[in-house]
C-alpha cells in the first residue's frame with residue numbers, strides 16, 4: 001500500500017466510524033435515580049427516621065443483609081433496569097456504597113430517599129433526604145468521578161446516562177391528606193403547581209450539569225394504596241376516588257410541564273413515565289397478571305404495616321408473587337417487574353432513540 005492509499009483508507013475508516021456512531025446512538029452505561037421509595041435502594045439505612053426498610057421481612061429474597069433497604073420483597077425497578085441494560089446486577093444506594101466495594105459511581109447509583117418528595121417539607125418532617133440534598137450528593141459524585149477519570153470522560157458518562165425521578169406521592173399523602181399543613185395554604189391544583197415548579201428547578205439543575213436523558217414518574221393511584229383504602233372509613237375495600245382523581249389531575253399537569261421542559265431545554269430528551277394506568281390494570285385485571293390479592297399488602301394485616309411496623313414479628317403472606325402490594329404502601333417485586341417491563345417497552349425506547 002502506498003502512502004496516499006494508506007492515508008485514504010485511514011480517512012475512510014474514520015468517516016465510516018463517524019457514520020456508524022451517528023446512526024447508532026450510544027447505549028447508556030449509567031443510571032442515576034432520584035426521589036422516593038420506588039428508587040431507594042438503601043439511602044435511609046442508618047438515618048434516624050421511621051422511613052427505613054433495613055430489616056426483615058423487607059427484601060427477604062436477598063440473603064445478603066448488605067442489600068437491605070429496599071421497600072419491597074426483592075428488586076426495585078431500577079435494579080431491573082441496570083440488569084436489562086447489561087450494566088450491573090443492582091443499583092447501589094449512594095450513601096451505602098461501602099457495602100459493594102466493586103461497584104463504581106461511573107455506572108450509576110441511586111440518590112433516592114424513601115418518604116421524600118418535591119416539597120422539601122415532606123422529607124424534613126421525617127428526617128430523610130430532600131431533593132436539594134439528593135442533588136448535592138449528585139454534585140459530589142460528579143466531583144469524585146472527575147478526580148477519578150478526568151473531566152472529559154465524566155462529562156461523557158453524564159451526557160449518556162439515564163436519569164430517573166420520582167416524587168409527589170408522599171407530598172400528597174403526608175402534607176395534604178394526613179397532616180393538612182399544605183391544604184390550609186393551597187388548593188389541590190395550586191399545590192400540584194408548587195410541586196411541579198420545584199421539579200422544574202431540579203430538572204434544570206441536572207440539565208446544567210450535562211444530563212440529557214430523563215424519565216419522570218407520574219403518581220400511582222394514591223387512593224388505592226392499602227393504607228389509603230384502610231383509611232376510607234365506611235367504604236370497605238374501596239379506593240379513595242378523590243385521591244385517585246387528584247393523582248390523575250397531577251399526572252396530566254406533569255405531562256404539560258414535561259412538554260414545556262423539552263422546549264425550555266432543547267438538548268433534553270425527557271419522558272413521562274405512566275405508573276397510574278399500569279397499576280390500575282394490575283389491580284382490576286388481576287388474573288391476567290397472576291395476582292390474587294390486589295387490595296391488601298402481604299406484610300402483617302395488609303392494611304397499615306409499613307416501615308418499622310412491617311417487622312420480623314409481622315405475619316407475612318405465603319406467596320408474595322400473588323400480591324400487588326408488599327406492605328401497605330409499596331408494590332411487590334412481582335408488580336415492580338411488570339412496571340419495569342412497561343417502562344422498557346414504552347419510555348426507554350424514547351430515551352434511547
Ligand SMILES: *[C@@H]1O[C@H](CO)[C@@H](O)[C@H](O)[C@H]1NC(C)=O
Nearest residue numbers: 059060061062063064067074
Ligand atoms: C437464600 O437462602 C435460602 C435458604 O438458605 C435459599 O433457599 C435461597 O436460595 C437463598 N437465596 C438466594 C437469592 O441466594
Ligand SMILES: *[C@@H]1O[C@H](CO)[C@@H](O)[C@H](O)[C@H]1NC(C)=O
Nearest residue numbers: 290291292318319320321322
Ligand atoms: C406463588 O405463586 C405463583 C403465581 O401464582 C406460582 O407460580 C408459584 O408457584 C407460587 N409459589 C409457591 C412457592 O407456591
